[in-house]
Amino acid sequence: MEILVLGLNYKTAPVEIREKFTFQDDSTPRALHLLSQTKSVVECVILGTCNRTEIYVVCDQLHTGRFYTRNFLAEWFGVERESFQEYLYIKENSEAIEHLFRVTCGLDSMVMGETQILGQVRNAFFLAREQKTTGTIFNTLFQQAITLAKRAHTETGIGQNAVSVSYAAIELGKKIFGSYRDKAVLILGAGKMSELTAKHLHANGVARVRVANRTLERAQQLARKFQGDACTLDHLAEALLExxxxISSTGAAGYVVTYEQLKPIMKQRKHRPLFMVDIAVPRDLDPRLNDLENVYLYDIDDLEGIVESNLRERAQEAERIAEMISEEVVAFQNWLHTLGVVPLISALREKAFVIHAEAMRKIENKLPDLTERELHIIRKHTRGIINQLLHDPVVRLKELAVQKSGDEVLELFSTIFALEDVVQRRREEAKWEAQKRAARGKEKILAAPSKE
Incomplete structure (x- = not known):
């Protein structure tokens, strides 16, 4: 069995290409069953997010797996293969395993270390398992990936530091206030960045939002998004008092709030802490405001400096996670090689005991006077001889299977004991069972009432 991943993501394909390959939630079960019926595919999982579309398959051969999975993508989305070939990446076996681990841990995300992708991978796997398009290999691999990602976020600090300007502002405010509960936020201007920061503050529990803008209408439009109130910049002194x-982003030519303007207001506030974020270029807030007691002023350079520092810290944590991933890749490959040993061991034992059964039949024919007790003793001891003869080869096979030449060892073992026919029969039976499970799942989907 081989493992493949085919996909497009934000690094390999522009959004106008990615949006053509979006699996809708209600159609994904049908897509899974159609994919599972595709030639060469034994198991499959479909992962779709706003930044990536990836298909994971277990297939019987790499070249046919690549070919037919690409065909599935083209046919499902109704596009020519040539139109997306240059944007498609394909990873095989160990690279595919490592890629899944990196994706699930957030190392392949646009924002390194984000945790949302973990839930998306988990949901994609659970859906595939529910639709019976996964089996032994993917049930183990995806569960291992999910467990690894949880451990990576628990044992490292990769997700603890803000890596966007808006989040950096939020984290700074928490250091000042501890909690945003019962706090009032004033937005100066109606810029997108200040709106985004206000949105995060609102989500973190700020009690009141006021928007002050040169034109009242624009202020009211933004204030409604946060169930807040609005005023013009003429009422700025009153707004600063409360x-x-x-958060300031007005686009004004000069300072909107000056040192001389805020100094008497801070006395009226009885020096209650005031957290100020200047996202405007040129700056809206007089840098001298930082000289006032209990005024905490940060501009865009301060925030971007924090973000860069946090990104460096995340990169260091990512290196730790990369080491964890390398260990997990080896662990999974060892398990996979051991899994390949199972049909060989079963085939060897099956062949040995077929020979044993035939030998016992000949003994019974040549020695018809043997009692049932005597036959039982002969049967028991001859089976013991077989088990002892098989013990050492089986142990050595398990040890050698996890080495780099493991595949060659398995093939040589199969050849020495002439097990090819038995192994092939068992593989065909397993594949047939997988196809029957997928067909039953497909019938269930087709029989389900339409949502339309």
């Missing part, structure tokens, strides 16, 4: 947090 605010705990100020």
């Amino acid at each position: 605010a705990d947090i100020v």
Whole structure:
């Protein structure tokens, strides 16, 4: 069995290409069953997010697996293979395993270390398992990937530091206030960045939002998004008196809030802490505001410096996770090689005991006067001889299977004991059972009432 992943993501394909390859939630079960019926495919999982579409398959041969999985993508989405070939990446076996681990741990995400992808991988796997398009290999691989990602986020600090300007502002505010509960935020201007920061603050529990803008109408439009109120910049002194947090992005030519303007207001506030975030270029807030007691002012350079520092820290944590991934890849490959030993061992034992049964039949024919007790003793001891003869080869086979030349060892073992026919029969039976499970799942999907 071989493992493949074929996909497009934000690094290999522009959004106008990626959006053509989006699996809808209600059609994914049908896609899974159609894919599972595709030639060469034994197991499959479909992972679709806003930044990636990936198909994971266990196939019986690499070249046919690549060919027919690409065909499935082209046919399902109704596009020519040549139109997306240059954007498609294909990873095989150990690279495919490592890729899944990196994706699940967030190392392949646009924002390194984000945790949302873990839930998306888990949901994709659970759906495939529910639709019976996974088997022994993927049930083990994806469960291992999920467990690894959880451990990576628990044992490292990769997800602890803000890596966007808006989140950096939120984290700074938490250091000042501890909690945003009962805090009031004042937004100066209606810029996208200040809106995004306000959205995060609102999600973190700020009690009140006020928007101050040159035109009242624009202020009211933004304020409604946060169930807040609005005013013009003419009422700025009153708004500053009540605010705990100020986010500014007005695009004004000069300072919107000056040192001389805020100094008397801070006395009226009785020096209650004021957290100020200046996202504007040129700056809206007078840098001298930082000289006022209990005023905490940060501009865009401060925030971007924090983000760069946090990204470096995440990169260091990512190296630790990469080492964990390398260990897990080896562990899975060892398990996979051991799994390949099972049909050989079963085939060897089956062949040995077929020979044993035939030998016992000849003994019974040549010695018809033997009692049942005597036959039982002969049968028991001859089976013991077979078990002892098989013990050492089986142990050595398990040991050698996990080495680099493991595949060659398995093939040589199969040749020495002439097990090819038995192994092939067992593989065909396993594949047939997998196809029957997939067909039963497909019938279930087709029999389900349409949502339309």
